[in-house]
Amino acid sequence: MGRRRKNALSASNGGRKEIRAYGIRALLSRHPRIRQLKRRHHPCLHGNKLWSASWLLMDFFKKQGMPQGSRVMELGCGWGLASVYCAKKFDALVTCVDTDADVFPYLRLHAEVNGVKIGTLQKDMNHLSKAVLQGFDILIGADICFWDSMTHSLKKLINRALRGGVKSIVIADPGREPFLDVADHYVQRGLGHLLDWGVKQPKSIPGHILQIGALEA
DSSP, X not given: OHHHHTTBGGGGOTTOOEEEETTEEEEOTTSHHHHXXXXXXXXXXXXXXXXXXXXXXXXXXXXXXXXXXXXXXXETOTTOHHHHHHHXXXXXXXXXXXXXXXXXHHHHHHHHHTTOOOEEEXXXXXXXXXXXXXXXXEEEEESOOOSTTHHHHHHHHHHHHHHTTOOEEEEEESOOHHHHXXXXXXXXXXXXXXXXXXXXXXXXXXXXXXEEXXXXX
């Protein structure tokens, strides 16, 4: 958990109340509207702030593109910044999934201030069935594999998604061992690519992206 904390954007933004990058407004913990939400909603599993790997996803899709109107599911969405980007830049039909319903008010606030609409679904990885997954073209995730106990569930979810016809799966991470274990599993089987990826805005963020399947922009 210590490594995960070091990647929180709020740790390095001093007194700033929001970030603007990639055409997106991201409200930080000091923002009055976030502070209001924190008095009423208390996310668990680290869903109480923005996480850096979301910017890696935005940069990836900025450069690689995405078919307009794609059906996108974000796993472990938290505040859902990557989903907001996909909806705003590519008119994606996005559903954000998280096991903790208390993250959704923060997601809805970011959707509101960025002028997009996003659906929500409260489920964990183990309860996303093939029938649900087959309604989507692209699965995305940022900072979602940070404990060893998560690797098995994520692999099974990816396998169900592929069997259900999901065309592309894109997961970003700063390089935690559980994530790298999942990435190696698919790279070794010729199903995915592990890409070194970094961004310079809103700060310097190094990391990796696991891409399974192809995007047809």
